[in-house]
Amino acid sequence: MDKRTLLAVAISIAILLGYQFFFAPAPTPIIDNNSASANKIDNNVINQTKEIQLTDKKEQIKKDIVTEKISNDNLDIYFDRNSGNINKVSIKNYNGKKLPLVSFKSDMENYFVLMEGFGDNYSMAVKETQNEKIVMFTSLVDKIGITKTYTIEKNSYMIKVDLKLSNNSEQTIKFDGKINIGPGFGEGFEKSSYIFEGAMLYNGEKKEEIAQDKADKPVTLKNPKWMGYTSKYYLFAAIDGNIDMATVEKYNNSALIKGVKNITLNPNSSTNTKLNLFVGPKEYDLLKSYNVGLEHSIDFGWFKFLAIPMLKFMLFIYDFTKNYGVAIIILTIVVKLLTYPLTIKSMTSMKKMQTIQPKLMEIKTKFKNDPQKMNTAMMDLYKKHGVNPMGGCLPMLIQIPIFFALYKALLISVELKGSPFIFWITDLSEKDPYYITPIIMGITMFIQQKMTPSTMDPMQQKIFLLMPVIFTFLFLSFPSGLVLYWLTNNILSIAQQYYINKKLT
Numbered sequence: 001m002d003k004r005t006l007l008a009v010a011i012s013i014a015i016l017l018g019y020q021f022f023f024a025p026a027p028t029p030i031i032d033n034n035s036a037s038a039n040k041i042d043n044n045v046i047n048q049t050k051e052i053q054l055t056d057k058k059e060q061i062k063k064d065i066v067t068e069k070i071s072n073d074n075l076d077i078y079f080d081r082n083s084g085n086i087n088k089v090s091i092k093n094y095n096g097k098k099l100p101l102v103s104f105k106s107d108m109e110n111y112f113v114l115m116e117g118f119g120d121n122y123s124m125a126v127k128e129t130q131n132e133k134i135v136m137f138t139s140l141v142d143k144i145g146i147t148k149t150y151t152i153e154k155n156s157y158m159i160k161v162d163l164k165l166s167n168n169s170e171q172t173i174k175f176d177g178k179i180n181i182g183p184g185f186g187e188g189f190e191k192s193s194y195i196f197e198g199a200m201l202y203n204g205e206k207k208e209e210i211a212q213d214k215a216d217k218p219v220t221l222k223n224p225k226w227m228g229y230t231s232k233y234y235l236f237a238a239i240d241g242n243i244d245m246a247t248v249e250k251y252n253n254s255a256l257i258k259g260v261k262n263i264t265l266n267p268n269s270s271t272n273t274k275l276n277l278f279v280g281p282k283e284y285d286l287l288k289s290y291n292v293g294l295e296h297s298i299d300f301g302w303f304k305f306l307a308i309p310m311l312k313f314m315l316f317i318y319d320f321t322k323n324y325g326v327a328i329i330i331l332t333i334v335v336k337l338l339t340y341p342l343t344i345k346s347m348t349s350m351k352k353m354q355t356i357q358p359k360l361m362e363i364k365t366k367f368k369n370d371p372q373k374m375n376t377a378m379m380d381l382y383k384k385h386g387v388n389p390m391g392g393c394l395p396m397l398i399q400i401p402i403f404f405a406l407y408k409a410l411l412i413s414v415e416l417k418g419s420p421f422i423f424w425i426t427d428l429s430e431k432d433p434y435y436i437t438p439i440i441m442g443i444t445m446f447i448q449q450k451m452t453p454s455t456m457d458p459m460q461q462k463i464f465l466l467m468p469v470i471f472t473f474l475f476l477s478f479p480s481g482l483v484l485y486w487l488t489n490n491i492l493s494i495a496q497q498y499y500i501n502k503k504l505t
Contacts, residue, residue, distance in 0.1 A: 084137030105186035157280025167265035215255035241275030306405030325421030428481035442472030444490035
């Protein structure tokens with residue numbers, strides 16, 4: 001990659017990182033949640049047609065949260081025995097790889113609350129079959145029978161939820177069924193300045209992203225297809241449920257997601273509401289398979305239309321190599337081959353520009369007081385030697401979207417999580433523990449600069465020599481899979497430049 005290209009890429013990266021630093025949501029902190037839930041049915045929650053109160057106004061005694069763990073191959077789910085809600089969910093496995101502890105939880109409250117305001121006097125029953133576990137909670141609150149049923153399949157990240165409400169009175173009852181998620185994430189999540197993390201709402205047409213520390217004003221979205229919390233690699237989302245309105249509002253120093261479904265119960269009747277909870281990795285094909293737009297939780301950036309095909313192609317290569325590091329190298333080679341004509345055109349133009357550089361300097365000196373004659377003489381020189389002054393930059397600028405697309409695809413790819421390459425690189429989603437690859441990458445950038453033809457003056461060349469140092473320090477904390485891509489790209493660029501220099505000598 002020549003010096004003008006490096007400069008263009010550096011400026012583009014500065015714009016990208018600057019935009020994300022100043023305008024994108026900041027990393028989401030993990031907070032303590034210290035407020036208690038309501039212990040009775042609030043008068044604002046229940047609205048009967050005849051203004052008949054379903055409970056008396058005596059304060060119910062809040063029961064302590066007592067959890068029971070129910071597990072499948074991928075998840076540990078901690079249910080609150082008293083309220084029938086989910087206290088926390090830990091993701092423990094992905095593609096057969098054991099993961100560091102990652103838990104969606106709220107320290108003082110239950111993380112997922114179904115039918116907020118309807119007490120915590122439930123009875124619990126568990127039924128287990130060969131392929132699934134069924135957890136059922138039942139309660140009777142002021143003549144409203146409530147049954148919460150959670151079905152957990154053996155090898156799944158999906159929790160199926162069935163809510164049955166029965167009106168055992170002679171009155172029609174109207175109220176808001178409430179679903180809460182949060183606040184916050186929990187523990188074990190990686191923080192990233194370059195990827196959105198926080199509450200997210202999606203209704204099929206519009207997506208709302210609210211960082212925890214930006215929830216000063218409530219944000220609402222009608223008829224969401226799903227709502228939940230998203231991190232760099234993981235998602236907790238409530239899907240479907242025919243929710244009428246979703247709101248994200250401030251809760252202490254964080255944000256709480258609230259879903260509301262208007263419910264009408266006729267006398268001596270019942271109704272069922274089904275919804276699903278997805279708690280798992282943000283694998284593109286897995287999320288897309290649910291057909292509700294969960295894949296929109298993945299932040300592919302500005303060049304999504306390029307990033308997704310590149311990610312899919314990398315996965316295709318992995319099916320044969322069974323090593324994501326090798327897949328990244330092959331993907332880089334393929335991208336380099338596809339952009340080879342543009343690269344060669346750029347390098348050739350730069351080499352020709354270097355050749356006529358002394359004559360350009362003579363023209364600038366001779367006509368320094370007559371810009372019009374200077375421009376005319378320079379254009380004649382370009383024409384005589386077949387040089388396009390924009391030929392060196394334009395082909396490379398076209399490739400910048402490809403670079404950023406592949407950069408983002410590798411940066412957010414959960415497939416790299418826990419995936420080894422060779423020797424000391426045991427996780428391509430983590431930084432190189434010994435910083436060997438970023439240092440080698442910096443060295444290859446320096447070699448590129450020395451090999452690449454330049455039309456810069458000596459002072460500009462000295463300043464530009466700082467670029468390898470800057471990039472090396474920048475990439476020290478980057479995922480090793482991303483550094484591997486850049487290193488491979490540099491080595492291929494050196495080979496191309498060597499070929500061009502020999503050809504035009």
